[in-house]
Amino acid sequence: MSDQATQTEREQQLARLIVKTLNLDIPVSEIDPEAPLFGEGLGLDSIDVLEIALAISQNHGVQLRSDDQNNAAIFQSLRSLSEHIQRARTI
Amino acid sequence: MTAHPLLQAHGPGTIFASRSGQPISVDTFLRDVAALAALLPDRGAMVNLCPDRYRFAVGFAAALCRGQVNLLPPHDAPDLLEQLRTDYPELYCLTDDASPKPGLAVFRYPSMLQHGKASPAIPVIAAEQPAAVLFTSGSTGRPRPHARSWGELVSSALAEGKRLDIAALGSAALLGTVPHQHSYGLESLLMLALRHGLTLHAERLFFPADIRAELAAAARPRILVTTPVHLRVLLAEPETPPPVDMVLCATAPLATHLAREAEARFAGALFEIYGCSEAGQIAARRTALTEEWRCLDGITLRRDATGVWASGEPIAVETLLPDVIELRDATRFRLHGRIADMVNVAGKRTSLVHLNYHLNAIDGVRDGAFVLPDEAGADEAEADEAETDEAGADAVSRLAAFVVAPGRSAEYILGQLRRRIDAAFLPRPICLVAELPRNALGKLPRQEIQRMIADARKGLGCD
Numbered sequence: 030m031s032d033q034a035t036q037t038e039r040e041q042q043l044a045r046l047i048v049k050t051l052n053l054d055i056p057v058s059e060i061d062p063e064a065p066l067f068g069e070g071l072g073l074d075s076i077d078v079l080e081i082a083l084a085i086s087q088n089h090g091v092q093l094r095s096d097d098q099n100n101a102a103i104f105q106s107l108r109s110l111s112e113h114i115q116r117a118r119t120i
Numbered sequence: 121m122t123a124h125p126l127l128q129a130h131g132p133g134t135i136f137a138s139r140s141g142q143p144i145s146v147d148t149f150l151r152d153v154a155a156l157a158a159l160l161p162d163r164g165a166m167v168n169l170c171p172d173r174y175r176f177a178v179g180f181a182a183a184l185c186r187g188q189v190n191l192l193p194p195h196d197a198p199d200l201l202e203q204l205r206t207d208y209p210e211l212y213c214l215t216d217d218a219s220p221k222p223g224l225a226v227f228r229y230p231s232m233l234q235h236g237k238a239s240p241a242i243p244v245i246a247a248e249q250p251a252a253v254l255f256t257s258g259s260t261g262r263p264r265p266h267a268r269s270w271g272e273l274v275s276s277a278l279a280e281g282k283r284l285d286i287a288a289l290g291s292a293a294l295l296g297t298v299p300h301q302h303s304y305g306l307e308s309l310l311m312l313a314l315r316h317g318l319t320l321h322a323e324r325l326f327f328p329a330d331i332r333a334e335l336a337a338a339a340r341p342r343i344l345v346t347t348p349v350h351l352r353v354l355l356a357e358p359e360t361p362p363p364v365d366m367v368l369c370a371t372a373p374l375a376t377h378l379a380r381e382a383e384a385r386f387a388g389a390l391f392e393i394y395g396c397s398e399a400g401q402i403a404a405r406r407t408a409l410t411e412e413w414r415c416l417d418g419i420t421l422r423r424d425a426t427g428v429w430a431s432g433e434p435i436a437v438e439t440l441l442p443d444v445i446e447l448r449d450a451t452r453f454r455l456h457g458r459i460a461d462m463v464n465v466a467g468k469r470t471s472l473v474h475l476n477y478h479l480n481a482i483d484g485v486r487d488g489a490f491v492l493p494d495e496a497g498a499d500e501a502e503a504d505e506a507e508t509d510e511a512g513a514d515a516v517s518r519l520a521a522f523v524v525a526p527g528r529s530a531e532y533i534l535g536q537l538r539r540r541i542d543a544a545f546l547p548r549p550i551c552l553v554a555e556l557p558r559n560a561l562g563k564l565p566r567q568e569i570q571r572m573i574a575d576a577r578k579g580l581g582c583d
Binding site for chain 2: 052053054074075079080082083087092093
């Protein structure tokens, strides 16, 4: 992994939450923070998104919305999702 | 010749839909339908991929006015659309986004529809006209079509409204989390609105916060059309949802405790609807009060050696139901889950035969099998006993797959599957193995499958 692809502490926490919520069979450290969560990346689907949204709401108190700027951009990668949660928490 | 008007309970000057908070009158809807119908290409079959429910409704009605049939595939994976194009050479796609649809003739929903001067009359459509074609997965990998005539859809929506006593809710706001291309969404959103004077909300709701906000913004009475997956997530949040006068739930069995909790939190009645793509909606129940399903008026069931068959006015051809059903009499029954080989992931249904066909058709795959993890299998086996579905109905079970594909990676197989099957059925995990423990008959014994899953859970040989 390059420096870019190293998880920050917050990203690692979020990765742990995602792996636990979805019962993914991959080590937390192997989620590349910049790789897409959908499609060729982790291959998540809309049901997974709903489960992740619930977990984020319960753990971080942040409610995801469809009309948030751009949902596809928020769920683009572990990094973008983590950044969105930080922004939403500080508002 | 019998015919039915496009809509029947909306009076002149009433509201048909709500889009981005703006009301859309019946007159505007009829003008949009007439304008779009005049523009549609001269082709016999439309696949309507508009995610906006109002535009979907306009497209659906415009196709009917032009004598075109609406194809409603379960998803829009490229290979599926390609198969549909082979089966329906006149196929074209109505869409309102810019994503490419390779190999398909595309008609983009115009950003502005030019209305004529005169207010159009309500279109009247022949009952026998084919209106929609829904699809289930066939055993050969080709989608199997189930055609519904306009008369069947109308009769079914009238029976649903009568059972739910929709008339008591007047011009209620109709909001939903389900896709309108699904048979449940088509019936309980579009057709229910067209037959009963309801106000169709254009947004397809997804996140719990969206659902709460849209409900709060809609005038009462309110109807929410949803699924067990969305309900469970919605109820897991501490926020009290706005009152909902009626909740409809379908696609998979809802646990009784969730139904009761939903009624308490929403302060309204929750009805579950049972149906299938083959026959449309069949029956309903107030889950908090009874586990017994009662057929919609006009539908009766009978059992023979093959299984349970449904017939009646909303179902032109008697249809074999894909579930294990215990009949009390011709109109009352209990539901005991899927027939073996059928799998249901979050309300999407397919057969293992279909999934295995696609897995084994991948270049480089020598042998492969989708398997249902034990918890899911156990839930079904125990569903005979009342209340045991409580825990199982909450969780979303994922399929696993065991694959013999020397030199190929799990990522490669996942990528190939994604082109071919609905994402809900993508296996998790995919385990690459040297061989499958098939017996002399070529079958995979159940205990062998569970042993492989147990090994996989310990992290042996899976990606």
